[in-house]
Amino acid sequence: MRVASGRTARLIYTWEARLRAGLPFAFIALAAVSASTLPLAGAEAAPAKPESKAAAKAEYVGSETCQTCHEDIFKAFQKNPHAVVDAGKRKKQWEGKACESCHGPGSKHAESTEKADIIQPAKIRPAEADRNCLGCHLNQVTQVGRVQSGHAHNQVACVSCHSIHAQKENPAAGRSRAAELNSQCASCHPSVWAQFQRPYKHKLPEGMMSCVDCHNPHGSFLPKSVAMSTGNEPGCLKCHGNKRGPFTFDHVPVQMEGCGACHLPHGSANPKMLTRHEVRNLCLECHSNVARPAAPVSNGLGGIPPAIHDLRSPRYQNCTTCHQKIHGSYVSRGLLR
Numbered sequence: 001m002r003v004a005s006g007r008t009a010r011l012i013y014t015w016e017a018r019l020r021a022g023l024p025f026a027f028i029a030l031a032a033v034s035a036s037t038l039p040l041a042g043a044e045a046a047p048a049k050p051e052s053k054a055a056a057k058a059e060y061v062g063s064e065t066c067q068t069c070h071e072d073i074f075k076a077f078q079k080n081p082h083a084v085v086d087a088g089k090r091k092k093q094w095e096g097k098a099c100e101s102c103h104g105p106g107s108k109h110a111e112s113t114e115k116a117d118i119i120q121p122a123k124i125r126p127a128e129a130d131r132n133c134l135g136c137h138l139n140q141v142t143q144v145g146r147v148q149s150g151h152a153h154n155q156v157a158c159v160s161c162h163s164i165h166a167q168k169e170n171p172a173a174g175r176s177r178a179a180e181l182n183s184q185c186a187s188c189h190p191s192v193w194a195q196f197q198r199p200y201k202h203k204l205p206e207g208m209m210s211c212v213d214c215h216n217p218h219g220s221f222l223p224k225s226v227a228m229s230t231g232n233e234p235g236c237l238k239c240h241g242n243k244r245g246p247f248t249f250d251h252v253p254v255q256m257e258g259c260g261a262c263h264l265p266h267g268s269a270n271p272k273m274l275t276r277h278e279v280r281n282l283c284l285e286c287h288s289n290v291a292r293p294a295a296p297v298s299n300g301l302g303g304i305p306p307a308i309h310d311l312r313s314p315r316y317q318n319c320t321t322c323h324q325k326i327h328g329s330y331v332s333r334g335l336l337r
């Protein structure tokens with residue numbers, strides 16, 4: 001692990017940490033999920049049938065039958081991304097039956113017009129509703145971390161966020177609609193939204209960025225559903241690429257603990273969004289004057305500043321005036337330049 005390059009080291013570290021944290025269980029779950037849905041997730045396979053006692057005995061009648069009574073929905077649906085299902089361009093076995101791919105077979109309902117005879121995905125159990133959606137969407141890259149996501153664990157269903165019929169063009173909340181998306185996330189995460197009201201934060205309240213610039217709402221292999229960029233790097237590097245390295249002289253916590261060791265990306269009282277108001281308090285949390293453990297363990301956490309550092313003198317209080325390359329340096333072991 002020590003000889004691995006920065007990126008590989010991070011990768012190994014992440015996986016090692018997760019294995020220790022019990023990932024095998026998640027893995028088994030993942031394997032189980034994919035095993036049970038694999039035949040369904042293939043290009044030509046059917047998604048899991050939405051299940052309900054009511055619809056169980058019904059037959060498929062086709063979307064045009066639904067049109068006769070649900071004209072408005074049917075018309076609007078022609079601009080929905082799922083219209084390609086009706087057209088047979090994707091998921092061929094559902095050609096002409098797109099409505100029923102989510103609502104289940106509709107012959108009984110078409111006769112009775114009773115609500116009880118048709119499935120409404122937003123009204124059934126989240127696990128059941130999700131199984132149906134995942135019948136077609138499981139094999140997509142965005143969903144791979146789902147088994148670990150806080151949303152999957154807490155019954156936040158696909159349809160809690162995706163409103164299939166309400167949006168005409170695209171039911172996915174895209175980047176162009178950052179403000180709308182933020183308010184949706186904020187509706188369930190008010191305390192996180194409050195953090196964005198601090199003086200120094202990313203420009204979410206201004207609608208310039210959104211939660212999904214940093215999080216994958218479907219889950220991720222990084223903790224807290226933090227989005228990944230190029231492989232398993234933290235999503236921060238998508239925009240702050242100059243912090244990526246690999247550097248000749250790494251500042252260890254940047255590589256090993258990640259950006260969150262020093263920054264509060266949701267907002268902070270420090271202009272550089274640090275976890276502490278003053279820079280030195282942050283540094284001294286790790287570089288404090290703690291007793292050195294005996295060899296062969298080196299000098300503990302981050303080592304202590306050498307004696308030339310008179311911490312009472314204002315000159316030494318803003319550590320980053322000298323240690324400028326705090327994220328890693330190409331030339332200075334002491335991160336000075």
Ligand code: HEC
Binds near residue numbers: 061065066107118123
């Ligand atoms: C003969 C007319 C008719 C046809 C055909 C029809 N529906 Fe309906 N549907 C209705 C009516 C009326 C309601 C409202 C029932 C109520 O409010 O009690 C309804 C309600 C619904 C609901 C809401 C259920 C709920 O729990 O809120 C869904 C979903 C639905 N229909 C889907 C479909 C689909 C899919 C098809 C095609 C397979 C279809 N309908 C065909 C008349 C029809």
Ligand code: HEC
Binds near residue numbers: 070074101164
């Ligand atoms: C991708 C899955 C999906 C497809 C395809 C789909 N629906 Fe829906 N439908 C939903 C969901 C989810 C809801 C719950 C409300 C929402 O999220 O918009 C819903 C709600 C409804 C309702 C109830 C609306 C209400 O106001 O209560 C009707 C009626 C309906 N759909 C008819 C249709 C018809 C007709 C088609 C085909 C033209 C269709 N649906 C295709 C997922 C789907």
Ligand code: HEC
Binds near residue numbers: 162
């Ligand atoms: C019959 C298969 C099928 C089912 C079931 C299905 N989808 Fe889809 N979905 C598709 C296809 C095909 C597209 C078109 C996307 C594309 O072009 O790749 C799509 C598109 C989408 C998009 C927009 C993607 C984009 O790139 O803009 C969202 C969001 C979505 N589906 C969510 C859902 C949800 C939520 C459910 C469950 C209520 C669901 N889907 C059920 C096949 C399905």
Ligand code: HEC
Binds near residue numbers: 156184186188211217
């Ligand atoms: C319907 C309510 C709801 C909505 C909408 C919602 N969340 Fe969540 N979210 C939850 C719940 C419940 C949890 C699990 C409890 C917790 O960790 O607070 C959670 C957890 C999380 C976590 C912790 C992740 C983890 O895997 O442990 C993140 C990050 C998150 N949500 C981001 C988002 C983002 C981004 C959006 C908007 C796209 C969003 N949430 C929308 C309810 C919601």
Ligand code: HEC
Binds near residue numbers: 173
């Ligand atoms: C917490 C809210 C939330 C939940 C729960 C959620 N999604 Fe999404 N989904 C989003 C957002 C936000 C986007 C837009 C992401 C972006 O623009 O980067 C999205 C995008 C998508 C897309 C578009 C293509 C892609 O992969 O980015 C599909 C397909 C999709 N979701 C399907 C699903 C399915 C299926 C489920 C349930 C298993 C689900 N989503 C659950 C919020 C959610």
Ligand code: HEC
Binds near residue numbers: 189212
């Ligand atoms: C600039 C990147 C960034 C943005 C934008 C962002 N987050 Fe986060 N968020 C993070 C990081 C990094 C963590 C993980 C911190 C850690 O490791 O403890 C996190 C943690 C979380 C958590 C779990 C920890 C907690 O505080 O409960 C939730 C929930 C969450 N974010 C929700 C959101 C929501 C909702 C939004 C949009 C309003 C959002 N985030 C926007 C980077 C971001």
Ligand code: HEC
Binds near residue numbers: 201263
């Ligand atoms: C979508 C792009 C994007 C992502 C992803 C992103 N940032 Fe930023 N970040 C920005 C922009 C743009 C600014 C400048 C904001 C401003 O001027 O108000 C910024 C500013 C900052 C600053 C303050 C810089 C300064 O000079 O004021 C820090 C610290 C920071 N980001 C850390 C992070 C961390 C940590 C993450 C990951 C959790 C992250 N960012 C993810 C775009 C991003």
Ligand code: HEC
Binds near residue numbers: 236237272279326327
């Ligand atoms: C060991 C603590 C630490 C870690 C870990 C860390 N940073 Fe920083 N970061 C700082 C300090 C301290 C500053 C302020 C430097 C100054 O005072 O000029 C800073 C400043 C920044 C800035 C704004 C100034 C600049 O250099 O552009 C950005 C952007 C930033 N960090 C992003 C990140 C990202 C992305 C990560 C994760 C890859 C990260 N940081 C990890 C301590 C850290």
Ligand code: HEC
Binds near residue numbers: 253
């Ligand atoms: C999360 C803990 C942590 C924080 C916070 C932290 N460091 Fe470090 N730092 C370390 C570790 C661990 C090392 C590696 C020590 C080693 O290799 O023995 C290190 C190494 C260094 C080195 C290089 C020492 C050498 O000879 O290799 C300097 C200089 C340094 N840190 C300065 C700072 C400054 C200035 C800050 C505040 C902006 C800071 N650190 C914040 C943990 C931290």
Ligand code: HEC
Binds near residue numbers: 283284304332333334
């Ligand atoms: C006036 C400039 C200056 C300031 C301010 C400063 N340092 Fe240093 N620091 C140095 C120099 C010079 C070295 C020696 C670098 C070398 O050996 O390459 C050093 C070395 C270090 C080392 C490495 C010790 C080792 O074992 O090699 C650490 C850790 C460190 N400083 C932490 C801090 C912390 C924490 C602060 C803020 C409280 C701070 N420094 C403020 C100039 C400064």
